[in-house]
Amino acid sequence: MSEQAGVAVVTGASRGAGRGIAIALGSHGCTVYVTGRSEKAGDSPLPGTIFQTADAVTAAGGIGIPVRVDHTDMAQIEALFVRVEEEQGRLDILVNNAFAAHGQLLSPAPFWEKPLDMVNMLDAGLKGAYAACYYAAPLLAKQDRGLVAFTSASGATHYVFGPVYGVHKAGLDKFAADMAVDFRDFNVASVSIWMGTVLTERIQVMAQADPERFEKLKENMETPEFTGHVIWALYSDPDVMELSGRAVIGADMAVTYGITDDGGRQPQSYRELHGVEPFRQYQRIIR
Numbered sequence: 001m002s003e004q005a006g007v008a009v010v011t012g013a014s015r016g017a018g019r020g021i022a023i024a025l026g027s028h029g030c031t032v033y034v035t036g037r038s039e040k041a042g043d044s045p046l047p048g049t050i051f052q053t054a055d056a057v058t059a060a061g062g063i064g065i066p067v068r069v070d071h072t073d074m075a076q077i078e079a080l081f082v083r084v085e086e087e088q089g090r091l092d093i094l095v096n097n098a099f100a101a102h103g104q105l106l107s108p109a110p111f112w113e114k115p116l117d118m119v120n121m122l123d124a125g126l127k128g129a130y131a132a133c134y135y136a137a138p139l140l141a142k143q144d145r146g147l148v149a150f151t152s153a154s155g156a157t158h159y160v161f162g163p164v165y166g167v168h169k170a171g172l173d174k175f176a177a178d179m180a181v182d183f184r185d186f187n188v189a190s191v192s193i194w195m196g197t198v199l200t201e202r203i204q205v206m207a208q209a210d211p212e213r214f215e216k217l218k219e220n221m222e223t224p225e226f227t228g229h230v231i232w233a234l235y236s237d238p239d240v241m242e243l244s245g246r247a248v249i250g251a252d253m254a255v256t257y258g259i260t261d262d263g264g265r266q267p268q269s270y271r272e273l274h275g276v277e278p279f280r281q282y283q284r285i286i287r
Contacts, residue, residue, distance in 0.1 A: 006092030008092060008093035009033040009094050009095065012124075013053050015053075016198065017151055024226075026063075032064055034050050034065065036050045039066075071100075072128060077128065081139065092145070099124060101121065102164075121165070126172070133179060145188070146235075147235040148188065149192075152176075153195055187241065191244060194270060198227075229254075
């Protein structure tokens, strides 16, 4: 690993987008701290563990380090970054991806007919992301260079799966915008990335149940690694601070940086597919 590759933390990386992002960063030579709750088969109904992801990061060319973290537990989040500082003395990239999806998330019922504990998804998704940034910030700031990335989606600006999911995605976009103000003097970029439909383990299970619907979606699906390569390109961009505070569409950034997905595919942007795009925040600052 080259010194320039740096150190990354990817939260919620046992499986799904987090796993792919971690592996992609590993392919660029990064040391990646892989966090999540799954340590062995059976910890989740879906396959994947932090140890398997860490091994895949190492196999890709980086160094994978598994750390069990419940991102609803503030003490565990703090301990993670204490460990990163003790072992590495630095942090270059933080990817906030952890999100504990409720089993009834995809139900078409109105929100009041879904379980009230759906709102607990915000504990890992928003509160956990805030805490990760809180404890990571001193490490990032002392480097005088770094990137905080939030994995978001278009649900930030239109109805998707109900209000809790939408608030989660809108909240991540807002975190990126407001944290960028505080990070600016330290040359740390804060960006929210709208991922497309990602070919995760959960989506594969859904595909088996509804193959016809899956067939229509798969042509434009993104692999879990795709966003990871976009994140690396952002971190490597000497002008990334010009994007700090913004929510961007991953597919758009891939075109900008010349990144393709598997087989040379270029996933379509939300702009092309659905006519939606991230909101731009006003530049007014009140302290």
